[in-house]
Amino acid sequence: MTQHTTQRTIGPFKVNAIGLGCMNLSHAYGVPPGPEEAKALLLRALDLGVDLFDTAALYGFGANETLVGQVLKPHRQRFTLASKCGMTGVDGKRVIDGRPATLKATCDEALQRLQTDVIDLYYLHRRDFNVPIEDSVGALADLVSAGKIRAIGLSEVSGETIRKAHAVHPVSAVQNEYSLWSREAEIGVVEACREVGATLVAFSPLARAFLCGELTDPQTQLTEKDIRLGMPRFSAENYAKNLQLLTPYKAIAAEVGCTPAQLALAWIMAAQPKAVSIPGTRSISHLEDNMGALKVQLSADVVEKLNQLINNKTVAGPRYPAATQKEIDTEQFAA
Template structure:
């Protein structure tokens, strides 16, 4: 496994996003299956594990705490605050006292004395970003958090936060079909020396060539059912992009999933993709994606094939888009 710098840490070039072991994609796997996957990831060379207080309303942190505590010295552990489950509902709350409360609860569930990278999961737009970051800076000074991150924010918000306390990483969605990071945040991260952690690098399974009929394949509570790109008309158009994509993967002698990960790794040494999976087979496949080397011509072909102009449907629905702070591309007339 290759390694990359993440602020003060050296981590595996690919990290494991743990959300779907407890949250958002329908029925979670059995605890023993989730445990086996986490340990297999560790044995495969993955040293960067990403969770959040929101995932399973604490269940995901509890899972990681139970399974990874004996291996804590081997990993860089990231979690998130500011978006949690309250009385069965998702709540965004960036008030300083709430973030400090979140941290204490996360430390207990994770069974650790310190969180290596602690993200503000969402910017609570009712609270100045400076106030929320100030609370996280307090946690650093108290030794409960080693470094600070931000999730789903704009370049402007990143700069405001970084002026209060150095930001180690910005996490946002980035893949061939989600390119908003290229508007401004990637450039801002590079200017400030902030690592970019790319979630959903496989386009929520679109780029794996395993999801051909969302209506039939996705469970009722799968979050993709609320995303415009997975609506039948849009998804049918998006599937038209796959034949050429699969040809490029065949030429590169890798699987479609490995091609998606290799494209991101080729975009810069400061980008760390975190993929999610529930199966050992897909875990092994994705880990091997770190060994795929793409030449400049192949990267350019992929850029031209799948991008904001060729993908059908916006990234999020209107309600979800209002909760995030990232830049967006103009909607085509």
């Protein structure tokens, strides 16, 4: 049996191997839940032992940071707070801007919305290809010196970018999409994180709900403005192919004695023993199910069986449309 502990290290912080991504309480997956429903989920997460909450200036164009600040301020000492800069809403549109002055202004605004004196972990949400990464990270280093943030992270970056950034200031975390069906981090990021001592933080570890096993027809089950409807893997043609992976995947979950979602999260804990996953959800029952993965341990045989079943060669479609992919710094598999 592959042994794992449930504690992880991110820079100076100790957190559980499963945190909470707060994005879909305000952003990207159709109409967000009401404030009371969102509040109940955040507080239930605390009760279940979630001690890493991840938000960003982009999510709801500030609304998510405001929500997290309002609900969790009384409990600030109980968790590690992560947010992001470098991609925000400007005049109702998403804009990538890694200029130092912009990052510092975004941080000041975030501190107000989050109702805190310091953000524990602050990520550059996307690399701005018009700004040297050293300049963007230099601005984050200034924020550390000013006592406004405690640790620096990067998101959706390559191994080369991680090394360049780390030469300016220690990088504590790298947040990239990572799951059984999104393995790009294995090309260069995992090794770069090992070299510099950064923790891999996996967003969308449940493959945007695919690995939960309940999303069988995105075209009818997803609501208008859900970003998945524009993602190639969720097109009618590609999703029909990807669904063929679910039956054997669910069979493995049944053999292990866990839910499909728990299997996906347990795979990350086994495959990357130092990584942290931050699944997002609007459902308290899904939240409870996710946290149950902390008790699931996988044998090396099960890990290998999963690796063979779902990987970059067996999944149909790239993870982003071409226009979005141009904004992403992470290495890609050859077509």
